[in-house]
Amino acid sequence: MSPDHELRTRLAGGLLALLASLPLQACADTAEIMIRDYKYQPAELTVPVGTTVKWINDEKRVSHSILFTGPDGFESERIFPGESWERHFDRPGSYPFSCGPHPEMHGVITVSE
Numbered sequence: 001m002s003p004d005h006e007l008r009t010r011l012a013g014g015l016l017a018l019l020a021s022l023p024l025q026a027c028a029d030t031a032e033i034m035i036r037d038y039k040y041q042p043a044e045l046t047v048p049v050g051t052t053v054k055w056i057n058d059e060k061r062v063s064h065s066i067l068f069t070g071p072d073g074f075e076s077e078r079i080f081p082g083e084s085w086e087r088h089f090d091r092p093g094s095y096p097f098s099c100g101p102h103p104e105m106h107g108v109i110t111v112s113e
């Protein structure tokens, strides 16, 4: 084995070890909430920090949104039937939400440490 080849082999090994040690947080946990019959199902969900929550519109005709009503709240784009929308949660807390066009729809995500 040439010194050059050996060096490259060792570099590759080091890179693999580095990749293996990275936290899997970015792609690890996902949770799903179905939107059906003008309801979030489940409406209340507790997830660990680092979770991505995906809302899936399973209606036939109605579009919905996710309107976060907390201190730094915001509204998602409109989610049409068959579409989904995701939010990654990297801070613990309580994230209440409702639906922009249907204020009677409610839910809350609790993000635990």
Ligand SMILES: [Cu+2]
Pocket (backbone or CB within 6 Å): 038, 063, 064, 065, 099, 100, 101, 102, 105
């Ligand atoms: Cu709605």
